[in-house]
Amino acid sequence: MLKIGLLGCGRIGQVHARSVGQIEGAVVTAVSDAFDAPAEALAARTNAKVMTSEELIACADVDAVVIGTPTDIHYDLIHLAAAASKAIFCEKPVDMSADRIRDCISVVEKAGVPFMTAFNRRFDPNFANVQRRIEQGEIGAVEIVTIQSRDPSPPPVSYIKSSGGLFRDMMIHDLDMA
Template identity: 50%
Template sequence: MIRTAVLGAGRIGQVHASAVAASRLAQLVVVVDPFEEAAKSLAERIGCEAATDPLEVIARDDIDAVIIGTPTDTHVHLMLKAVEAGKAVLCEKPVDLDIAKVDEALRQLEDKDVPVMLAFNRRFDPSAAAMRQAIDAGEIGDVHQVVITSRDPGMPPEGYVQASGGIFRDMTIHDFDMARWLLGEEPTEVLATASRLVSPDLVEKYDDYDTVMVVMRTASGKQCHINNSRKAVYGYDQRMEVFGSNGMLLNDNLRPSTLRRYNQDQTEVHDPLLNFFLERYDDAFRAELEAFFGAVGSGKPVPVTPYDGRQALHLANCALESVRTGKVVKV
C-alpha cells in the first residue's frame, strides 16, 4: 500500500482524498490544509489524520506519495520539496502560471529519479481513453481533425476568476492537453479569438474572457478546433470529435441515464447533462489515481508528465498572444 498525503482540503483536494481512500493500491494517511477546520472536517469524514503544515508532512517517514491540490502558486515549491524528500508526486494543473518558473522546475526535476505526474484527469475518462485506443488501433486511419467543445454551466466565483490566470490557462488548458494527446503531434500554429459575452464587467475587470475559440495546426497539417464558454444554460457540455482518413470517432456528453421520453408534445426528451466536472469526470479522477499509483508501485513511467503541463501552458500563452495581436502565433 502506497502511504499517501493529500495537500489541500478544498474542492479538488476532497475529490482526491475520497479517491485515495477508495483505492486498493494506496492508504490515505493524512490530509493537509493551512485552515485547520477544513483539514479536520475532511479527515473526519474520510477517516485519516489532519495536519496544517505541508512541509512537515512531506518530511514524514510514513509518507510515500504526495498529491498536490493546493493553490497554483504553491505547486512548484511543494513539488520540488516532495521530490527532494524522495516522495512520488501527483500535482494538479497547471504547474505554475509563469512558464519561466515551470521551465526552471522541469530543469530541477531532470536528474531526479522520483515519479512526478501531472493531473490532466480527462485523459483517464473511460470514453476518452477508448477514443485514444481506437486511434492507436488505426480504426479511423490517419487523424486529420480534432474538434473539442468544453462549456461550463456557469461563471465561477469572482475570487476564482481573479486568481485563475485567465480562461486559457485554467479552462482551455485541459483542451490543449487533449488536443496534443489526440492529434499525436505538437501544434505549431495557434489562432485564437476571445469575447466577453457572459459576464462582461467581471471578466473585463481581470482582463479575462468568457467565450473563446482556438484553431491549431501541426507541422504535418493536422487541425484542431477548440471552443469554450463559461456558461451553457443546459449543463456541462463536454464533447470531442476525431475525424480521420477512414472514419470518425465521437465522444458525446454523459447524462444520469439513457432514458428517452416520447409523448404527444415532445420526442427524444433526455435527462439534463451531468451538472459539473465533479460528476462528469468522477470515473476519470479515480482512474487517474490508479494510473499514478500503478506507475509508482511498478516503477514504470507516469503517463502524464510535468512537460505535458508545460506544453499545455505554452499553448495557452500562445492563444492569449493571438487574441491580443489578432495574428497567428508560431508555437
C-alpha cells in the first residue's frame, strides 16, 4: 500500500485526494494545510490524520508527498521531503526562481527520491492524440499553434498573489503543450 501525505487541502489538494482515491493500492494517510477547516474536511473525507507539514513529512506512515500548497513554499517543502527520503509530486511551478528550481533538482537528485512536477496535460488523451497525429504526419506541417486554456473555475485572489499570477501559473501548461 502506497501511503500518501497531502500538503495543501485547497482546490488542487482536493483534486489530488480524489485522484489518489482512484488508484488501487494507494491511500491518503495524512493531510496538512495552513487553515484548520480545509484540512479537517479533507481528513474526514479521506480518513486521514491532520498534521503540520513538518509532522507529515517526518511521519513513518507517509511514503510520498503531494505538494499542493502555494508556490512560494514549494521550495522549502521539497527540501524537507527530500531530506526525509519521501517521493515527491509537486504542483507547478516548482518556484518562481530558476536558480531555486535548479537547487531543488540538485537536492532531489542527491537524495535519490522520485520527483514529478504536475504537467498533467501531456498525459491527457486528447492532447496525446493530437501529438501522435502530428508525429505521424497525419496533420501535416504545423505552422501556427493557438492554445487556449481554462480552469473549471477561477482561483481565489490569495492564490493568484502567491502563484506568480495567471500568466505564469497557467502559461506554463501552454509552453509544455507546445
